[in-house]
Amino acid sequence: MSDNGGSRRRSGRNGGLPAGLALLLALSAGAAGQSQERFRRSQPNPDPLPELGLPAVETHRLSNGLRLAVVRRDSLPLLSLQLLILAGEAQSPPDRPGTATLTARMITQGTELISAEDVQNRIEALGAELTVATRLDYTLFGLNVLDDQFERALTLLAPLFQQPAFPKRDLDAVKRTLRYTLLERNQDPAVLAKRQLLHLLFPNHPYRNGLFADDALRAVEREHVQAFYDAYYRPNNAVLVLCGAIGLSTATGRVSQHLNTWAPKDLPPPPLAPVLPEPVPRVCLVDLPQSRDATLAIGAVVGPAGAPDALPLEILSQVLGGTPTSRLFMELRETKGYAFYAFSELELYRSCGLFLIRARVQPEFSGASIRSILAEVERAVTEPLPSYEIEQAKSRLIGNVPLRFEAFDRLALRVAEIHAFNLNEADWSRPYESIMLVNAEAVHAAALKTPLRTPVVVIVGDKSVVLDHLQDFKTVEVYNVKGVFQYNVTRGG
Amino acid sequence: MKETLNTVIEERRAPWLLRARRWAWGLVLLAAPTLPARSAPARFDFPVTTYQLRNGLQVLLTEDHSLPLVSVVVAYRVGSSREDVGRSGCAYLLQKLMFQGSQNIGPLQHIAHIGRVGGDFNATTSEDLTFFYQTVPANQLPLVLWLESDRMRLLDIRTEAVERVRAGLIEEIIERRTSEPYWDSNILFDQSLFPDFSYSHPVIGTEEDVLSLSLDEIAGFYADFYAPNNALLCLSGDFQPMRARELIARYFETLPPGRDIPPPPVGGSRERGGLSQTVRNFLAPTPGFHLGFRIPGPGSREFAILTVLDYILMRGETSRIRKRILHKERLALELIGGVERRRDRAAFRFFAVANNDVMVERCQNAILSELGKIKTAFIGQDELLRAKAMLRMDMVRRVSTSLDRALYLCESVLLQPGFGGFAADLDAYLSVTPSEIIGVANRYLKDTDALGLNIQK
Structure with a gap:
């Protein structure tokens, strides 16, 4: 229904400039360019690189072992609080994946005296935002709150970590909600591809079940959650990071007042990191009927967070597929038109890392896309990268440093990760220098050490379409959507 | 933005934040070139300097030297509301075309330039405004101003680029239509709430309209609206004002202004009277409904009061309403809503889906019953404090990075009549009283004025 759409003076056909004249004007910009100022013709030089004055991180350890890190930022009346528990899905019992995730969610469900509804009421009364994220190596509780509400926030949080109740009724409700979330998440082909990749790259390793299926939750009961909490939710296994308008002494006083009674306990001995098998190249197809596209996850295991090769590999990843102008994107999307996207990234965990290439391609180009990706990987690993590409990647990483630390919660998260992974202090205090020091030789040497040339390839797509386009590969392992092996397709040759 | 999958599961317990920006649009042209100075009732504020170039470009500068970063936003006073009947999607198409190259920048080179220096970029189009924005290391300010000035007036509008963008846009429209089962009903209800064409067609456009847009029309739309005298440039972050002014003058001062664009007509339907419609939607997985009321637009006292009420009822x-419908009585599977703004008009609207038609009816009755309670009893102090605490947090979060701050300023200056700075803006909400809420609810949320649209399977 329109009442006055035609009554107004408009551009284009119904008003404004006559169309032909408008086009002439717009295109005449090109002609006018003959007389444009010279400075418009070329990219300007940057101004001098500013100092990156990252705020200092002040630390203190409470008598119960809780590590407190404070990053003072006075620019906003906001405090970001991140409590990191050094236990994640890798610590879930192998036969009960999801225990870490459920435990974390149950923490926010209250105590004997505070119901889950009360917790929600009190969070909203603070105007706060509480987030819970369970990752492979750690669990992170984040609370963003206005600085004048900090005391009330601590009053709310402290009992949640010290006296959680884990009532069965709430556990069932949380399991139900989580199950719906997982069902939805596990319809995403990118998640399915990553889940299968973790399964195949990390057999007999705690990272294997990092992305667990919804039916895994059935095996987790109240006593398992309680046991996980008892083992890992200890102040001597936690780091509390505060970022905002607060100093260390004030923070220490207030945090001590609320969390000093949290009792420490000996932690379970860390399991020996299992030896990973020698990398063998594999091509695996996860059948997702009626999928319109093919989603690829191609990966290889690399060193852990903090390893000397981490930064050279990050630069390699940037050159290969870090951005829409990197090699993979340009080759697969812009040049060949196979892909909707193609990126690479480095994920670093505590005991190892993952060099991941991910792409979404047209199914009829599945095989050709994999060949192109593997060819680009071969070239990037065996041929030293040109210095201009390395310098561009370094420039991008250097320029991106302050962006990554601008939001208080992201700044606090980075500080928490430095503690979680025992990273080098220079990673924080001198980020520019660390990146600047990486040269072409270091990148080449790091690339040669990786098993990137013998990766595991996972394709998620409709097998009735995709299999026909994987004929180049001698053996294709076929899995169902739950990741259960079905059969091999072997071709002669 | 790259997606990451290393988060196993993430839970966020503040869903109102996700919706806060979604409901925030509208436009009124700023008459005065500078922001009025007002005393700040809240303790947090940030200074803003404004001036105007000879070609009409408005400039906002706000410094923050916490980190060596600068965000640059160019906001054009154009969105889908400026499109003609039968020409929907033009503004959104132009947003995408602005990355396809201009006189001195090759196709997609804008993205490449920003990426190479480690910056972030994006663009958005709404009913009233189009934003182009980027955050870069502070020393790259000249680069961004060079890039933005080149596509202001010097866009390369050629058939090949237009067809590439058009094809992508058609694909996006089809994808949205097929993946969002309530898409059509949403547009239909928009037509009830905002009856003139300006605000009742989708920003993304329709397939037929986008296909029929000619090169001439696109060029004409660009010539009219993407000009310095129809734009606002905002710098936020770590820059030296003198250097910033020098660079802005260098890159923007000599760009020719466009023709004077008459402001869009003020108004829109204020007519009262309820209306209820029913549509059948075989694609919808479950039945649902839209329910809404027309309310006064941004900048009015009533709008501030109803925004606070939004937090009481729906955030x-x-x-009140989410708790009752989703948690206590479990009448609906999904419920969203609140205040939705356009340039000079607004609506208080709800959308819910339920298991069956009976639950739909009970859910509607529950909403009307909760609105009835608001009209007859004062809001308790705790409840009002809770709403204001959430609102205050949302407002602070809206200005928590240099880019957030620049976007907030552009939106507020262009869309909010009498905008007097962050602190004054916040104070307008924090000063709302229980008696004001009762008064406004009785005036604007009458059962007899409710507009409804039932979706049956």
Whole structure:
């Protein structure tokens, strides 16, 4: 229904400039360019690189072992609080994946005296935002709150970590909600591809079940959650990071007042990191009927967070597929038109890392896309990268440093990760220098050490379409959507 | 933005934040070139300097030297509301075309330039405004101003680029239509709430309209609206004002202004009277409904009061209506809503889906019953404090990075009549009283004025 759409003076056909004249004007910009100022013709030089004055991180350890890190930022009346528990899905019992995730969610469900509804009421009364994220190596509780509400926030949080109740009724409700979330998440082909990749790259390793299926939750009961909490939710296994308008002494006083009674306990001995098998190249197809596209996850295991090769590999990843102008994107999307996207990234965990290439391609180009990706990987690993590409990647990483630390919660998260992974202090205090020091030789040497040339390839797509386009590969392992092996397709040759 | 999958599961317990920006649009042209100075009732504020170039470009500068970063936003006073009947999607198409190259920048080179220096970029189009924005290391300010000035007036509008963008846009429209089962009903209800064409067609456009847009029309739309005298440039972050002014003058001062664009007509339907419609939607997985009321637009006292009421009723899981419908009585599977703004008009609207038609009816009755309670009893102090605490947090979060701050300023200056700075803006909400809420609810949320649209399977 329109009442006055035609009554107004408009551009284009119904008003404004006559169309032909408008086009002439717009295109005449090109002609006018003959007389444009010279400075418009070329990219300007940057101004001098500013100092990156990252705020200092002040630390203190409470008598119960809780590590407190404070990053003072006075620019906003906001405090970001991140409590990191050094236990994640890798610590879930192998036969009960999801225990870490459920435990974390149950923490926010209250105590004997505070119901889950009360917790929600009190969070909203603070105007706060509480987030819970369970990752492979750690669990992170984040609370963003206005600085004048900090005391009330601590009053709310402290009992949640010290006296959680884990009532069965709430556990069932949380399991139900989580199950719906997982069902939805596990319809995403990118998640399915990553889940299968973790399964195949990390057999007999705690990272294997990092992305667990919804039916895994059935095996987790109240006593398992309680046991996980008892083992890992200890102040001597936690780091509390505060970022905002607060100093260390004030923070220490207030945090001590609320969390000093949290009792420490000996932690379970860390399991020996299992030896990973020698990398063998594999091509695996996860059948997702009626999928319109093919989603690829191609990966290889690399060193852990903090390893000397981490930064050279990050630069390699940037050159290969870090951005829409990197090699993979340009080759697969812009040049060949196979892909909707193609990126690479480095994920670093505590005991190892993952060099991941991910792409979404047209199914009829599945095989050709994999060949192109593997060819680009071969070239990037065996041929030293040109210095201009390395310098561009370094420039991008250097320029991106302050962006990554601008939001208080992201700044606090980075500080928490430095503690979680025992990273080098220079990673924080001198980020520019660390990146600047990486040269072409270091990148080449790091690339040669990786098993990137013998990766595991996972394709998620409709097998009735995709299999026909994987004929180049001698053996294709076929899995169902739950990741259960079905059969091999072997071709002669 | 790259997606990451290393988060196993992430839970966020503040869902109102996700919706806050979605409902925030509208436009009124700023008459005065500078922001009026007002005393700040809240303790947090940030200074803003404004001036105007000879070609009409408005400039806002706000410094923050916490980190060596600068965000640059160019906001054009154009969105889908400026499109003609039968020409929907033109503004959104132009947003995408602005990355396809200009006189001195090759196709997609804008993205490449920003990426190479480690910056972030994006663009958005709404009913009223189009934003182009980027955050870069502070020393790259000249680069961004060079890039933005080149596509202001010097866009390369050629058939090949237009066809590439058009094809992508058609694909996006089809994808949205097929993946969002309530898409059509949403547009239909928009037509009830905002009856003139300006605000009742989708920003993304329709397939037929986008296909029929000619090169001439696109060029004409660009010539009219993407000009310095129809734009606002905002710098936020770590820059030296003198250097910034020098660079802005260098890159923008000599760009020719466009023709004077008459402001869009003020108004829109204020007519009262309820209306209820029913549509059948076989694609919808479950039945649902839209329910809404027309309310006064941004900048009015009533709008501020109804925004606070939005927090009381619909923001957060313990808000009155969400708590009752989703948690206590479990009448609906999904419920969203609140205040939705356009340039000079607004609506208080709800959308819910339920298991069956009976639950739909009970859910509608529950909403009307909760609105009835608001009209007859004062809001308790705790409940009002909770709403204001959430609102205050949302407002602070809206200005928590240099880019957030620049976007907030552009939106507020262009869309909010009498905008007097952050602190004054916040104070307008924090000063709302229980008696004001009762008064406004009785005036604007009458059962007899409710507009409804039932979706049957």
